[in-house]
Amino acid sequence: LSPRCYVATGMDAPAGLALRYDAFPGIKLMCVDRGVYFVSPSADADERIELHEGDAIALVAPKNYILATSASAAPRAARDVNFKLSDGLALYGDSSRASVRVFAGKMVPDNAVAQFFFSALPPVLVIRRNEGGDSIRRMMRIIHFERLGREPGSEYAASRLIYLVMLDVIRFALRLPDAGRAGLFLAMKDRRLVPVLWRIHND
Numbered sequence: 218l219s220p221r222c223y224v225a226t227g228m229d230a231p232a233g234l235a236l237r238y239d240a241f242p243g244i245k246l247m248c249v250d251r252g253v254y255f256v257s258p259s260a261d262a263d264e265r266i267e268l269h270e271g272d273a274i275a276l277v278a279p280k281n282y283i284l285a286t287s288a289s290a291a292p293r294a295a296r297d298v299n300f301k302l303s304d305g306l307a308l309y310g311d312s313s314r315a316s317v318r319v320f321a322g323k324m325v326p327d328n329a330v331a332q333f334f335f336s337a338l339p340p341v342l343v344i345r346r347n348e349g350g351d352s353i354r355r356m357m358r359i360i361h362f363e364r365l366g367r368e369p370g371s372e373y374a375a376s377r378l379i380y381l382v383m384l385d386v387i388r389f390a391l392r393l394p395d396a397g398r399a400g401l402f403l404a405m406k407d408r409r410l411v412p413v414l415w416r417i418h419n420d
Contacts, residue, residue, distance in 0.1 A: 226322070227306040227361060235285035235292040243325035245282070246382065248273040248354040252317035257283035258341045260292070273353040275386050277338045282346030284392035286317045305365050320357040324383070337390075344389050356382050 218394050227250075247256070255265035256274050260281040262390050265288055268274060276282055283292045300307040308315070326334045344350040356378050363375040391405060405411060 224225050227318065228300075228309065230286050230309040230317050230319075231311060231314045232316045233287050233420045234298075234309055235283055235287060235290035236298060237283050237292040238281060239293050240278075240280045241276075241323060242278055242387075243323055243331075245276040245279060245321070245323055246273065246353075246357075247284070247321040248350060248357050248387070250318040250320055250354060250358065252284050252286070254287050254317055254319055255283075255285040257285075266341075266343060268343075269346070271351040271354055273344040273350040275338075275342040275344070276343050277340050277342070278335050279340070284319075305361055314318040320354065320361050322357060322360070322379075322382070323369075324379070338386075339390065339393070342386060342390060344386075349385055349389050353382055353385050356385075 235255075247254070247268075247269045250272050253271060254268045254272075256268065256276075257265045258276055258279060262283075262285055265283065265285060266274065267288065284295075284385045285292065298309065302308070306318070325331070344353060346354075360375050360378045360382070363371045363378070405414070
């Protein structure tokens, strides 16, 4: 599963901010590095998912979504809210009052597998800190700094970590009760087929 593109971003934001984003034809992955963060998988959703330090969330091909530092703040279109970039992070408002830091990434799988990938995954994956979210946070933190750096091999290191992040998301999805709804994911939950798949791809 090779990502066609991966954009590493992040934000520092004060309390009371809510941003509404348009549809994205890929996977939006976020992890909370500091503070409390709220996500609505749809701009029409009544409730926001509360995330704490070390938690991660993946939105699969969202039609629209809201990212917020408050459970109740009214959302504004993200394109209408000013920010400044600093060390690869979008800074909103007074940076000295930032209460939340989030590392985020946008990923578009290769065209050959995109449709399969999206149909096999649930639309929202909430990965709590003790369920693997903290591992994703550590990797995304490293990706962020590798993307900023000019050290030899930075691009190579970041690209390999992206694969590990994708693998962690897939492994978490496979542990869910309703996992394996289609194709290869279904086969990967069948103990009789797993050895056959392994031989096919390793012989």
